[in-house]
Amino acid sequence: MLIDDRTKMLVETIRKLKDRGARQNIQKIFVKTHTADIAAILESFSKSEALELFKMEPSFERRAHILSYLNKDLQLWFLNELSKEEVTQLLSLMDPDDAADVLGHLPEDIAKEYLESMKHKDSEEVADLLGYPEDSAGGLMSSDYLALHQDMTVKEAIEELQKEESENKVAFYIYVINDSGQLVGVLSLKQLLLSRPTDRLKEIMVSSVISVTLDTDQETVAKTVERYDFLSLPVVDDTNKLMGVITVDDVIDVIREEAKEDLLAMGQAGSDDDLTFWSSFKARLPWLALAFLSGSMCFLIVYFYGSLHLPAVKTLPSLWVVAAFIPLMLSIGTVAGTQSATVVIGLLRSGAFEQKDRLKFFLRKEFLLSFTFTLLFGVAVLLLGVAFFPQYDLIVTFSLSIALQIFVAMVLGVFFPLVVQRLNMDPTVAPIPLFTALSSITAISILFGLYHAF
Incomplete structure (x- = not known):
């Protein structure tokens, strides 16, 4: 969730009060603060700190509302850390549709245990809502x-x-x-x-x-x-x-979710910005492979016309071959970087980076993805070059160029939207066009820089 200036001020105030051990002062702030804002505040702390602050809220009814506003990751962590009795009480105090949403994120056997622990009337309403698909009207509706x-x-x-x-x-x-x-x-x-x-x-x-x-x-x-x-x-x-x-508040959540899915689909980055490493890898690989294939076809087209232009030459001039490799550098670099940028923009829009643990998880995952794609396509270029163009001594240069371009493009894709937001520009509009231009410059610089060096 997005945090406004007032909430940011509250985060800093509560952080200072927490460091001084001023529990009562924090509770006074919580009493005057809306539960949705408290949830936003908690998401700005580490998980253990957030749970400690969560328990400072004296009212169990307000705790239930706070829990319903938290993001899925923090909700699940809280449910795992709290006692079964506490979780059951919190679920009973939630609106049935909110309780169904929370239980829907849990494994079926654990959700069933909590349902059995709740009052019959409450559990019956929640169980009915759990019986409908999450993305259907039945899954969205409230029984109140x-x-x-x-x-x-x-x-x-x-x-x-x-x-x-x-x-x-x-x-x-x-x-x-x-x-x-x-x-x-x-x-x-x-x-x-x-x-x-x-x-x-x-x-x-x-x-x-x-x-x-x-x-x-x-x-x-x-x-x-x-x-x-x-x-x-x-x-x-x-x-x-x-x-x-x-x-209408449930519908707003749907509109936001659909917009996020459309954004990720446009960026060829899968359908979720919170995927695991392997899920992200499988979601992005087909589009990168398509970019690699189209770039390779462009290379062959330029190489073919070069052969027609210089029919008496068995081996094309190296600079001509380097020029033929440019489309591949541009296409795969742009796709790899745009995928990362799209996911970052989605997370910025949802305010997910306000939670430090979420940011660390994302950066670690993106680094692993960039290293994996760098190795994968670098080796692919090397093997294809050895197999089909052994007469050229540019194969290693091309392999290193494509690997370095993918890594640099993904790093730029991650940090460029963050920098744009720091400059008070709209991270949903400016980054992609600017990144595309910057990615093209880095691609040419890397390719001809390595060509000159070797």
Whole structure:
């Protein structure tokens, strides 16, 4: 999550108070701070420090909300460090959809243990939500919604709204149901308050309700909410029975997730910016191999026309062969660096680098990837050169050039967006065009520099 200037100031203040052991002062700050901001603050500390601060929050209910706002990595670490009793209590205090999201990240057997430890009513609601795919309307919906019978009067409906048990219900709209629990209408709070107390809901409701089914894809859900400017969207089953409600905050999360996936797909970097080393390797390798293949084809085309231009020469001049190698240097360097830059931009947009452990993990993984791709394609050039062009003494130069270009391009791809952000420029706009230009310059410099040296 992105951290604004106020939250950054709170991070520094809490860090100083923690170093002095001023626990009560930290608790006073937490009482006045929104739980979402506390989660952002915790993500700025190491995992062990974050857990220590988390336990300073005196209210278990607020702890539950904080836990629901944390990123997946920190959530899982907290669940592993906290006792089973603490986790069960926190899950019971969460909204069912948030609890389902947290349990959905755990292994099935562990999630089942926590469900069995929760109160029957709470566990039943969470288990129902866990039964739907995470990227479907069923997986997004909340079971906390307000549905009133169509025969209720306006006066009775207002009294129902004022009841204590309705406080946690989603009340952007009043959903109207029949005896079978089927969705038959909807009305806004404004409509309800401006109607006569004796009017029945079925007389004032809007009967043409726009809804989605349980298996509707999350992208379709987001587009529906965006199109009609809804604050919440009802979810029904095949019989039109009201099953839950998707709120606008859940849709915002979907839009952000879809935008991140589109960004990563455009950068040929897989579908997730938090992949393991081997998953990232498998996601990026096909695109790098394609760049290598296209660059090799360009090399052969230039080499072929060079042979036509100089038919009496058995071996082309070395400078001509070096020129033929330029497209391969440009293509593979640009793809390798763009992949790294795209992932960095995605992490910057999500605020993930505010957590130091996450940054260290990413940098370590990118270094291993750059070393692996450097070795892989450097050896590939060397073997292909020995096999098909043994008459040239440029093979080692080309092998070193391609290896060095991949390494330099990936390093630039990682650090260039970070530098751009430090300069208060938009890291989602400036880095890619500027990086492409810089990558081209480094490719030519490396190739001709090594050619001159050897």
